[in-house]
Amino acid sequence: MGGKSVKKEKALAVEKAKISDAPQIHKLANHFAQKGVMLPRALSEIYENIRDFFVIRDKGKMVACVALHVYWSDLAEVRGLAVAEELQNQRLGAKLIKACLDEARELGIPQVFCLTYRASFFERQGFKRVDKSELPRKIWSECYRCPKFPDCDEVAMIYRVE
Ligand SMILES: CC(C)(COP(=O)(O)OP(=O)(O)OC[C@H]1O[C@@H](n2cnc3c(N)ncnc32)[C@H](O)[C@@H]1OP(=O)(O)O)[C@@H](O)C(=O)NCCC(=O)NCCS
Numbered sequence: 001m002g003g004k005s006v007k008k009e010k011a012l013a014v015e016k017a018k019i020s021d022a023p024q025i026h027k028l029a030n031h032f033a034q035k036g037v038m039l040p041r042a043l044s045e046i047y048e049n050i051r052d053f054f055v056i057r058d059k060g061k062m063v064a065c066v067a068l069h070v071y072w073s074d075l076a077e078v079r080g081l082a083v084a085e086e087l088q089n090q091r092l093g094a095k096l097i098k099a100c101l102d103e104a105r106e107l108g109i110p111q112v113f114c115l116t117y118r119a120s121f122f123e124r125q126g127f128k129r130v131d132k133s134e135l136p137r138k139i140w141s142e143c144y145r146c147p148k149f150p151d152c153d154e155v156a157m158i159y160r161v162e
Contacts, residue, residue, distance in 0.1 A: 012092065014099040017053035017065065022046045024062035025053060028082045037117050039146055041080060053080070054099045056092050063087050066096040068103050068112070071139060076104050078114040097125045104161050112161060113139070115154040127157040134158075 017025065026043045033040040046053075052067035064083040070076045078100050083092045104112050113135060116122055123129075135156055143149045 012056045012058055012063070012095075014054050014056055014095050017050055017055045019047070019050055021053070021055050021062045021065070022050055025055070025065045025080070028062070028065060028084060029080050032082050036147075038080070038082065039142075054096055054103075056083075056096065058087065064092045064096060066100055068100040070107070070109065072136070074110050075136065075139075076100075076107075076109045076112050077139065078112055081114075093121065094125060097122075101125075101159060101161060110161050112159045114157050115152075116157060117154060119155040119157060122157045125159070127159045130156050130158040132156045 022043060025046050026041060029038055029041045029046075032038040049067060049069065052069050054066050054068075055062050056064040064087065066081040067079050068076050069079055078097065081093065081096060083096075101112060113130070114122060114127065119129065132152070135158075143152065146152070148154075
C-alpha cells in the first residue's frame with residue numbers, strides 16, 4: 001500500500017461548521033499555508049463562506065476542516081482541507097472528503113474538483129487527474145492571491161458524483 005500507513009481510525013464525527021469555528025479554521029489553514037501546501041485564507045473569507053465548511057472536533061476543539069464551494073450548477077470545489085498534524089493518518093481526511101461528496105450528491109452537483117499537492121491522497125478518495133484547461137475559467141478567479149501565481153504547480157483533480 002503506497003499511502004502513509006493509517007494508524008487506528010479516530011472515532012470523531014464530521015459536523016457542519018459553526019461561526020465559532022472560524023478562528024480555528026483560519027489558524028489551521030494558514031498554518032499549512034505557511035508550509036506552502038495550501039492557499040492562505042482571510043478570516044473575512046472564512047466568515048463569508050462558513051456554510052461551505054465541515055469540521056471535526058476533538059473534545060470541543062476543532063482539529064480538522066474542509067469546505068465544499070459551489071461554483072455553478074454542475075461544479076463544486078473541495079478546498080481548505082486540513083487535518084491537525086497530531087491527528088493525521090487516522091482517516092479524518094477521508095471522512096471530510098466523503099462528507100463533501102455526500103453533500104454534492106444531495107445538492108445534485110455532478111462534478112467536484114480540487115487543486116492539490118496531495119494527488120495520491122485524493123486518488124485514494126476516487127478523484128481522477130484532469131487537465132487544468134478542462135476546468136472553467138471562473139475557477140481561476142482567486143489565483144492572483146496565490147504566491148505561486150502564475151506558475152501554478154498544483155494538480156487538478158475531479159470526482160464525478162454518481
Ligand atoms: C492531506 C491530509 C488532508 C490527509 O488527511 P489524513 O487524515 O492524514 O488522511 P487519512 O488518514 O484520511 O488517509 C486516507 C488515505 O489516504 C492516504 N494518505 C493520507 N495522506 C496521504 C498523503 N499525503 N499521500 C498519499 N496518501 C495519503 C492514507 O494512507 C489513507 O489510505 P487508505 O485509504 O489506503 O487507508 C492531511 O495529511 C493534511 O491535512 N495535510 C496538510 C494540509 C494539506 O496538505 N491539505 C490538502 C490540501 S489540498
